[in-house]
Amino acid sequence: MSESSTQRVLDREPVEQMLQMMSGLWITRCIWVAAKLGISDLLADAARSVVDLAAATETHEDSLYRVLRALAMAGVYKEEEGRKFSLTPLSETLRSDVVGSLRGAAISEMGQVHYEAWGNLMASVKTGEIAFDNKFGKDIWAYFQTDPEQAENFNRYMAASSEPLNEAISTKYDFSGYKKLIDVGGGIGGMISAILAKNPDLKGVIYDAPSVVEQAKGFLASKGVADRCETIGGDFFESVPEGGDIYSMRWILHDWEDSKSLKILENIKKVLPEKGKLLLAEAVVPEAGEPHFSKFFDLIMLVMTGGRERTEKEWRELLEKASYKIERIIPTESFLSIIEAVPVR
Ligand SMILES: C[S@@+](CC[C@H](N)C(=O)[O-])C[C@H]1O[C@@H](n2cnc3c(N)ncnc32)[C@H](O)[C@@H]1O
Incomplete structure (x- = not known):
């Protein structure tokens, strides 16, 4: 008997499933091209021919056609007669002007x-x-x-990506009784602007790199909270501004390995008042084989920042090492939880 005839023949279904998964790279690159060129914005009002789209984006017509045709096969865009394309619910998500737009995410994550x-x-x-x-x-x-x-x-992508969490943190968490929230590594203010909008007596500070807080000013103004939110540029490994009675960090500690995270936590602890609180908006990875989107995000941290997504046990250990105690972990509808911690002195 020849060797090949003893080889196991694969079932068709897993082969097809694996081929689909392997085509993920091709699909995501095409999504990136479409997002970068703003194709969904161009199709917002009506279907358009690829001739039109290529002219509007200054691209090579036939190559663009082949990319959009492949995306149409994946359900992103619909191909119509005469090499025309229109939006589908999937490509709607790549429009710039929709709440929760994924355009920035596609440009960044696939870019x-x-x-x-x-x-x-x-x-x-x-x-x-x-x-x-x-x-x-x-x-x-x-x-x-x-x-x-x-x-x-x-x-911009970071600010847009906080939208699924904003409703939960600004309504589920009780900020009454606090005067000033300092969002450490607050980006351009996606989360803090939502919290301030829901809590008119609260003042805020965004603390981030100087170039980022420059961009934050316009964003805060567009959300109508610029008058209650200061921006401070700096380095959280050096120091953190004092004056807050509640400090927050969304998606900061997941960027850093433990020793760096401890340094940030230590700098916050130096300025946190006795009865102050620290809120972390982070994923809590389930322990065993349970599916959770954070397991993919953990890989982004592996390749991009050297950080990691942490399990509840890892969060407790990290915070304990920095002399904090977790008081509550509040799950939200988004895949992030609110971890409430207090300093232990
Ligand atoms: C993953 S983003 C999260 C931004 C924001 N918290 C949010 O959720 O939209 C990480 C943020 O940390 C900021 N950052 C990185 N290193 C920093 C440092 N050494 N000091 C202050 N901010 C820093 C980045 O500029 C960026 O805005």
Whole structure:
């Protein structure tokens, strides 16, 4: 009997499923092109021919057609007679002007720097190094200083991505009794602007890199809370502004490994009043084999920042090491929870 005839023949179904998964790279690159070119915005009012779309985006017509045709096969866009395309519910999510828009996310997560870092995933797996830093010779935050366009898009994306959490944190968490919330690494203010809007007696501070807080000013004004929210530029590894009675961090500690996270927590503890609170808006990864979106985000941290998504046990251990005690973990409808901690003195 020849060797090949003894080889196991694979079932068709897992082969097809695996091929679908493998085409993920091709689909995400096409999504990135469409998002970057603003194709969904161009289709917002009506179907348009690829001739039109190519002219509006200054691209090569036939190549654009092939990309959109492939996306139509995946349910993103609908191909109509005469090489025309229209929106589907999936491509609606890539419009810039919709609440919860994923356009910024697609441009950022599927885009140039993330793509290069993912391409270098094997470096992280083999050595434990941060794939991004290994490829670019600097960390992502230093990189953003050199590429304002990508940085601004990332900051907008962060603000938009806090929308699913905003309703929960601004209504489920009771901010009455607090005077000033300081959002450490607050980006351009996605979360704090929602909290301030729901809590008219509360004042706020965004503390982030100087270039980021510059961009925050316009965002806060657009949300009508600029008069109650100060912006302070600085480095949270050096110090954190004093004067708050409640401090928050959304998606900050997941960016950093434990020793760096401890430094940030230590700097907050130095300025946190006796009865002050620290709120972390972070994923809590389920312990066993349960599915949770944070397990993918954990890989973004692996390749991009060197941080990690943590389980409840890991959060408790980290905060205990920094002399905080977790009082409550409040799940929300988004995949982030609110971890409420107090300093232990
Ligand atoms: C993942 S983003 C989260 C932004 C914001 N908290 C949000 O959820 O929309 C991380 C933020 O940390 C800020 N950051 C990074 N390193 C910093 C540092 N050393 N000091 C202050 N902010 C820093 C970045 O500029 C960025 O805005």
